[in-house]
Amino acid sequence: MFVFILADDGKIFYVKYFERRDADFMNHETNQVGESPIRNKRWLIMTAVFIATFMTSVEVTIVTTALPSIISELHGLAFQSWIMSAYLLTTAITTPIYGKLADMMGRRNIFQWGVIVFTxxxxxxxxSPSILLLIISRALQGIGAGAVMPLTFTIIADNFSFKERANVLAFNNTAWGLSALVxxxxxxxxxxxxxWHWVFFVNVPLGIGVMLLVWFGYHEKVRLRKQLTIDWWGIVWLAVCLVGLLLAIQVLDRQPFLAVGLLLIAVISLWLLVRQERRFENPLLSPKMFHSATFSIQIITATVLSGVLIGYQVYFPIWLQSLYRVSATTAGLVVTSSSIMWLIASFLVGTLIAKYVPKWIAIVLIVVMLLGYVELVFAGSSFPVWAFYVIAMINGTGMGIVISMNTVLSQHLVPAGMVGSATSILTLGRSLGQTVMAGVYGAILNLVIRLNLHGGISFSQVNNVISSAHSQSVANSxxxxxxVLTALHAVFTCVVVILVIVLLINWLDPNKKVIN
Incomplete structure (x- = not known):
């Protein structure tokens, strides 16, 4: 089957030829008509993508475990938050930049560069012998991850048809689930x-393995334009906007006035970014992608649901540990149950989007998730423990379907020349959703706790209750x-509000047909 994608001036700029022969699937891609076809080994590509996904996703969970040892040995308590923040910040800033470069220069080279920098x-x-050098090295890791994370989805989109893509993404999600478990x-x-040094060293052989697999299994021929124009001002304004936003979230609960100033800088930079992208000939974030309301809704939905995700991942264990006095391991199984259901449900996406309109899939599942959170807003001290596992499993099922659907559709609804940019925007949205809402939830929790202190209870006493260590009896429980219960109610009230907002946004989706 031949697929021709036409540019605005009517010239063919992308040709794909698919031929299925027994169990093998050969993908031939050319950037100009008349170039020799390129044969890729999809099993090698998927192995590389699977390992790369595991490598970048396990980085968060494995480093979190080692943080106490790192802080103790490097005397870095004052800067401990930056061990994670530096990684997340540089990942967020570079993700859309790499997406654009991948569309202009080819996936393979940018992906290889990202793997090399991450490794x-x-x-x-x-x-690293000091906390400062560790933070700098973590920022370098994030610069590499900014290329690896979105391009895993883009490479899948390049090498698999629309009908196959949902199941392939579901398979690749098992790498993410495996990282969360192990x-x-x-x-x-x-x-x-x-x-603790070995939690970083373990990525080195994995990175080398990915580089070799890509080198031997993934080939593409890209003819660069004679004049490769880079949207430098777009990059600058995007970086200033994201840095301002993420730093504001970091200081929101401790220095609110500084946070407001940083948010103002982020808003002004966002306005300058939008103006730049509308005027520039080859923009970093093309406004043409957002001409499709359905595409924009996929990005917004994935962003908001990622914010909901961090809510139950963090505050379900806190609720169970602080109010029910269960162990950290037992409370952590809530998140595990959600991850398992996410993986299982993601295999249903291909069948669902082939039969039903995307907006109705999203609306039904968001309503079901919403009902669970409404219960939590009114839950008392006798609310059963098993109900948290049920709500988490429902969330995992709903998000496994909806966010996977968002990924597939966002790639399908843009021209082939913008798939990398579209994927990077969705990946950036998911990262920002989690980062921003984590700060918002934390600020709400702390604010409500401080407003409800009475009877001689201090903030430090409440802090001791929320701690997972219950070796000593809690006074004045x-x-x-x-x-604590009132503060948690406030957090999940916020979750309910944003779920209602994303429900209304999906209701406004003008598309009323099955997308194929």
């Missing part, structure tokens, strides 16, 4: 038996527990 950052992180175990083992 080098991992090696330097493990060798990351803490691997991190704990490495720290206990070796040292009859007074402290209602304060």
């Amino acid at each position: 080098l950052g991992s090696l330097l992180s493990g060798l 990351g803490p175990l691997i991190g704990g083992f490495l720290v206990d038996r070796l040292s 009859a007074l402290v527990d209602p304060i």
Whole structure:
């Protein structure tokens, strides 16, 4: 089957030829008519993508386990938040930049560059003798991850048809689920038996393996334009906007006036970015992608639901540990149950989008998730423990379907020359959704707790209750527990509000047909 994609001036700029022969599937791509076709080994590509997805996603869970040892050895308590923030910040800034470069220069080279930088950052992180060098090395890791994370989805889109893509993405999601399950175990083992340095060193052989697989299995021929124009001002304004936003979230609960100033800088930079992208001939974030209301809704939905995701991942365990006095391991199984259902449900996406209109799939599942959170807003101290697992499993099912659908559709609804940019925007949205809402939830929790302190109860006493260590008896628990419960109600009220907003946004989706 031949697929011709026409540019605005009527010239053919992208040709794909698909031929299925027994179990093998050969993908031939050319950037100009008349070039020789290129044969890719899809099993090698998928192995590389699977390992790369695992490598970048396990980075968060495995490092979290090692944080106490890192802080203790490097005397970095004052800067401990930056060990994670530096990685997330540079990942967020570089993600859309790499997406655009991948559309202009080819996926393979940018992906290889990202893997090399990530692997080098991992090696330097493990060798870091001080907290400052560790933070710098983590920022370098994030620069590499900014290329690897979105391009795994883009490479899948290039090598698999629309009908196959949902199942392939579901398979690749197992790497993410595996990292969530084994990351803490691997991190704990490495720290206990070796040292914290090895939580970074473990990525080095994985990175080398990915580089070799891509080198031998993934080939493409890209003819660069004679004049490769880069949207430097777009990059600058995007970076200033994201840095301002993420730094504002970091200081929101401690320095609110500074946070407001940083948010103002972020808003002004966003306005300058939009103006730049409308005027520039080859923009970093093309406004043409957002001409499709359905595409825009996929991005918004994935962003908001990622914010909901971080809500139950963080605050379900806090609720169970602080009010029900269960162990950290038992509370952590809530998140595990959600991850398992996410993986299972994502395999249903291909069948669902082939039969039903996307907006109705999203609306039904969001309503079901919403009902669970409404229960939490009114839940008392006798609310059963098993109900948290049920709500988490429902969330995992709903998000596994909806966010996977958002990914597939966002790639399908743009021209082939913009698939990399579209994927990077969705990946950026998911990262921002989690990062921003984590800060918002934390600010709400702390604010409500401070407003409800009474009876001689101090903030430090409430902090001790929320701690996962219950080796010592909690004094005045009859007074402290209602304060914590009220704060958690406020957090999940926020979740309900944003779910209602995203429900209304999906209701406004003008598309009323099955997309194929």
